[in-house]
Amino acid sequence: MDNKKTYIGSTGAESFLICDNSFKDIDAPFFSWLADEGFEFAGRKGHYDVCDWAYVNITHKIYGFGMPGVQFGNAIGNKAITIEDFKVIYQIYKRYEGKELFACRKEQGPHWIYVKPSSKDKRLELIDYLEFKGFKCREDNKTDKQSTIESPYPLIADITHKNYGHLHDATCAAAAKSKLLSVEEFYAMYKGPDIEWEEYVAAIREHLKRYLTEEEVNEYLVQPETVDMLNDHFDRYIKRLGDGYSPASTANCLWMLY
Numbered sequence: 001m002d003n004k005k006t007y008i009g010s011t012g013a014e015s016f017l018i019c020d021n022s023f024k025d026i027d028a029p030f031f032s033w034l035a036d037e038g039f040e041f042a043g044r045k046g047h048y049d050v051c052d053w054a055y056v057n058i059t060h061k062i063y064g065f066g067m068p069g070v071q072f073g074n075a076i077g078n079k080a081i082t083i084e085d086f087k088v089i090y091q092i093y094k095r096y097e098g099k100e101l102f103a104c105r106k107e108q109g110p111h112w113i114y115v116k117p118s119s120k121d122k123r124l125e126l127i128d129y130l131e132f133k134g135f136k137c138r139e140d141n142k143t144d145k146q147s148t149i150e151s152p153y154p155l156i157a158d159i160t161h162k163n164y165g166h167l168h169d170a171t172c173a174a175a176a177k178s179k180l181l182s183v184e185e186f187y188a189m190y191k192g193p194d195i196e197w198e199e200y201v202a203a204i205r206e207h208l209k210r211y212l213t214e215e216e217v218n219e220y221l222v223q224p225e226t227v228d229m230l231n232d233h234f235d236r237y238i239k240r241l242g243d244g245y246s247p248a249s250t251a252n253c254l255w256m257l258y
Contacts, residue, residue: 008042008055008064009072015055017075020083023066024049030083031063037090039063053080058093101240114167114176115186116154122183123149129187130157130164138165154180159190182206188247193238200234200247207251212258220258229254 008015022028026047034056042057043064051066055075064072081089096103117123127149135157137145143165148155153167154176167173181189188195188203195203201221208217220226230250237245 006042006060006062007044008057008062009044011057011060011073013074013076014059015057015073015075016086016089017053017080018056018083018086019053019080021052023052023054026065030054034063037061056086058090111158111160113157113159113181113186113189114154114179115157115183116180117183123155126155126183126186127164133162133190135162135164138163140165142168157186157190185247193240195238195247197234200237201230203247204230204251204254207248208255211255220254226254 018030020028020030022030026049031054039056039061041064042060042062045065045067047065048068050068053066054063055066055072056063115126117126127145137143137148138158148164148166151166151168153169153173155164155166157164167176182203184199184202184206187199191199205217205221208220212220221230233245233250233253237247237250
């Protein structure tokens with residue numbers, strides 16, 4: 001049995017960096033609150049009264065005091081946050097404590113995804129893929145398979161109940177605009193860790209094209225540092241090491257680093 005102690009900073013970029021003037025006191029109320037929540041102290045050294053920051057790891061439920069001139073790994077988001085910020089984030093994750101990785105899907109109920117194919121061929125390709133996977137077209141007075149094929153508006157897919165249809169007018173399409181995915185992004189989301197490398201990169205490419213020109217995306221994705229990140233994130237994603245390596249998360253990370 002491996003009894004090796006897990007120290008703060010030994011798990012990579014997985015800790016929140018929290019800043020508050022009260023942390024200069026070893027008896028700061030926040031440290032007592034962490035203990036009440038089941039967090040254990042996992043610092044390598046003691047407390048320094050000149051440090052107003054601390055590291056907290058939700059995954060391992062550990063924390064450590066800050067040290068002058070020492071950085072315990074890369075903080076999540078590469079930014080320090082307040083106690084209030086952290087408590088909001090912690091309450092979100094606490095809802096899923098002890099549950100499976102994608103427990104949120106069940107809690108959301110019907111999981112409608114809005115997809116905007118870039119062409120008629122892409123639309124037909126997506127419909128064929130959905131039907132191959134057992135999806136049925138939602139039949140009502142406004143929707144059938146032919147109307148879904150011919151509609152100029154985004155397609156919608158319910159991956160919980162495995163049916164699909166389409167939005168009916170420009171008002172609905174405008175309301176869903178911020179949630180629209182490309183076909184490539186939908187494949188990445190629906191296939192999850194079973195996604196192929198080419199599909200993974202295609203989904204990242206489509207996401208980045210929201211912020212960069214196609215030429216900029218093409219140049220960025222072949223940079224050695226970018227390729228290294230893509231390989232690392234893809235390997236972690238298909239090993240089911242967390243949704244933080246999904247195409248959307250990876251694309252957001254690349255956009256912030258651009």
